[in-house]
Every structure is written in C-alpha cells, then in structure tokens.
Amino acid sequence: MGSGLATKSFALLCFLFLCGTSSLQAEKHSLYYIYTALSKPVALPGIYEFTAMGLLDDRQIDYYNSKEKRKIPTQHWMKEKMQEDYWEKGTQSRKSKEQWFNVNVNILMNRMNDSETDVHVLQWRHGCEIEGNGGNKQNFSKGIDEYSYDGENFLSFNDKDSQWVAPVDAALPTKRKWDNVPILNQYTKGYLEKECVDWLNKFREYGEEELGKSSPPDVRVSAKKSTSDKTKLKLTCLATGFYPKDVVLEIRKFRTSLPEDEVESTGVRPNHDGTYQLRKSVDIKEDEKAEYDCYVSHKTLKQPIIEKWEFTESYGSMEEKLGQAETLTK
Structure with a gap:
C-alpha cells in the first residue's frame, strides 16, 4: 500500500x-x-x-x-x-x-x-x-x-x-x-x-x-472579504510545518487575545510530511483602525512568534488598487 x-x-x-x-x-x-x-x-x-x-x-x-x-x-x-x-x-x-x-x-x-x-x-x-x-x-x-x-x-x-x-x-x-x-x-x-x-x-x-527531530512553525497572517458579511473581513492566522503538535496560537487585538468563542479553529491537523498545522480565523470590521497580530508559542521557539497585521487604509480600496494594477500590466 x-x-x-x-x-x-x-x-x-x-x-x-x-x-x-x-x-x-x-x-x-x-x-x-x-x-x-x-x-x-x-x-x-x-x-x-x-x-x-x-x-x-x-x-x-x-x-x-x-x-x-x-x-x-x-x-x-x-x-x-x-x-x-x-x-x-x-x-x-x-x-x-x-x-x-x-x-x-x-x-x-x-x-x-x-x-x-x-x-x-x-x-x-x-x-x-x-x-x-x-x-x-x-x-x-x-x-x-x-x-x-x-x-x-x-x-x-x-x-x-x-x-x-x-x-x-x-x-x-x-x-x-x-x-x-x-x-x-x-x-x-x-x-x-x-x-x-x-x-x-x-x-x-x-x-x-x-x-527527537523538531520543526518550528511557519506563521502567516492574511485577510480577505468575509463570505457571510460583505462589510467585514476574515482575518486568518496560520501556523504550519511544526512538530511536535503541541502549539499555542492566539489572534490578538492590541496585544490582547481574543476570546476563543469568537474565533474559528480547524484544530491541529497533520501535513503530508509528518508535521502539523493549525488555522484560526475571526471576522473583523473592514473599516476598523486596529492592530491585530498572530501570537504563536512552540517548544522549538526561544521566543514566541508575533506576526502583525495592521489596517493602513480601507481594505476594499486596497483590493481595488491591486486589481487595477494587475489590469494595467496585461
């Protein structure tokens, strides 16, 4: 097999x-x-x-x-x-x-x-x-x-x-x-x-x-339009490639962890190579001026990883600008 x-x-x-x-x-x-x-x-x-x-x-x-x-x-x-x-x-x-x-x-x-x-x-x-x-x-x-x-x-x-x-x-x-x-x-x-x-x-x-081999997590943060509410964004934190599987991943707003009942989680899942991944998401207001980050702690890390994501302007207008730029290059 x-x-x-x-x-x-x-x-x-x-x-x-x-x-x-x-x-x-x-x-x-x-x-x-x-x-x-x-x-x-x-x-x-x-x-x-x-x-x-x-x-x-x-x-x-x-x-x-x-x-x-x-x-x-x-x-x-x-x-x-x-x-x-x-x-x-x-x-x-x-x-x-x-x-x-x-x-x-x-x-x-x-x-x-x-x-x-x-x-x-x-x-x-x-x-x-x-x-x-x-x-x-x-x-x-x-x-x-x-x-x-x-x-x-x-x-x-x-x-x-x-x-x-x-x-x-x-x-x-x-x-x-x-x-x-x-x-x-x-x-x-x-x-x-x-x-x-x-x-x-x-x-x-x-x-x-x-x-005995261990692998630290690769941490990524991203956002896209929410499918359930067009006035909101879905902010996602992904930690992947880590072993062993015990990990702490938190989505934070102004360095304060959001309650777990407000966060969607996939739970820890296996990758094809024997490592693991964990993804958490939360819906946030599109026009909210706030600092969000992903906080990840793992036994392979001397210090937790903090991956920031900040609003710099309307996310919708940023998407439009990126779309226009892509069109002009074609």
Whole structure:
C-alpha cells in the first residue's frame, strides 16, 4: 500500500477524533492504536471497510487495511528494528480484529435500528500516555480504551475503577457483559498501565533520532472579504510545518487575545510530511483602525512568534488598487 493512502487515512482519523492541542508544560508521549470499520464500502480513494494504525507521539508507525490485509511499518526505523515475526503476528491479529469489527458494526446497526442503506462507522481507540520531566523512562499518565459509533461516544474504560462506562443506553448490554468478566477488565487495566507503556518506551528508543527531530512553525497572517458579511473581513492566522503538535496560537487585538468563542479553529491537523498545522480565523470590521497580530508559542521557539497585521487604509480600496494594477500590466 502506498504511503499516500496511509496519509489520507491518517488525515481522516484526525478529522474523526479531532486532533487537538494539549499543555506545553510537561513532556508527554503517547502510543495509540485506532481501528475504523465501515458498515459497507465507499467509493473513495484510500478509504477502506477496515483500517488499523498505530500512532507514536502522533506519528503513524504501522498500518493495515482490508484490501492489502497486511500490517506494515510506516517508519523506516520500525521496519529496521522489528523482526519479521512481529509483522506476521501483527497481521494475524489485525485480521482477527477485522472479523470482530465486521460482526459488531452490524450488531450495533441493529441495536440502534439504523438503516442498512447508510454508511455507519465503528471505531476503537486504545493506548497510553506517559509524562515526566525528561529521560528515557517516564511515568504512566493516562490510559484510554474507548469505542465510538458514528462519531459519538459509545463505550469507554475507566482505568481507575476498572469498569466500563456506557454514556448511551444502547451500550448498557455490552457494559454489563464485559464488567461481568473481571479477568477481562484486569487485563485491560494491566495492558494500559504496563504493557502499553513498555511498548511505548521501546518504540521511542528505536525511533529516538527521528522522534527527537523538531520543526518550528511557519506563521502567516492574511485577510480577505468575509463570505457571510460583505462589510467585514476574515482575518486568518496560520501556523504550519511544526512538530511536535503541541502549539499555542492566539489572534490578538492590541496585544490582547481574543476570546476563543469568537474565533474559528480547524484544530491541529497533520501535513503530508509528518508535521502539523493549525488555522484560526475571526471576522473583523473592514473599516476598523486596529492592530491585530498572530501570537504563536512552540517548544522549538526561544521566543514566541508575533506576526502583525495592521489596517493602513480601507481594505476594499486596497483590493481595488491591486486589481487595477494587475489590469494595467496585461
């Protein structure tokens, strides 16, 4: 399978789970596996009835889909360090999970009384996070084992209480069934707190050189006519090309950050090269005489980047002048 299709699936995954920002204070690392099953095929390139992928610090490290039916490495150091039997065993495990998902997505459709003519999505995400102040071995911070159906929370594991949580009535039969098997919950807790952390540290050691690389954000500010209100401009701040993905981006007016509820945000999204981007926008009055800027903070920066954008005259007249200049040069 080509890397381009894996990237498309990774982008879809981040859209569904809304890859977001987190605190910049402590050093954090994560290992997650995400499985996605569709109730029927769709005619879209790179989108399969079943996919599975591993994400180490938000970078895809392995991939499986229902067409090729092989678990493959997507980082060169994973291919070099992990023996062939690791990939063979992983392939068999993915095939088993594919069968499980195919059965259970149909069970949920029946339980929800959903139409078979529509496409429904069952996802499972499980893994762990570690946190510390540096060093190779860090402490367990959080474990996640959760299921979603059609983008809504369906069932999740409470690691502290070793119990399943059902936010919707349709999940209650599954919760009761799984909670009545204590050894299953004990295994889930043990995997999240111990086995997952061991794999996370091992993978980070293998990919230390690659994962240690970081990239600062490229920050751009621009404005154009608002499509919803012709008397306003849409001011946009874009930070792109940064890694790791934790970033702070604020739109400021006279050096005061605008409230987040006034700002549109794409959330942090992946670029094709393993870096990330974040875009935020706000509608402002076209004739307003104010100083705006984009404020961006990232661990690669000694000082935050402040990219200014100021009104010097009516933006509409400036657009007209630029248009006239372009016409005269033709």
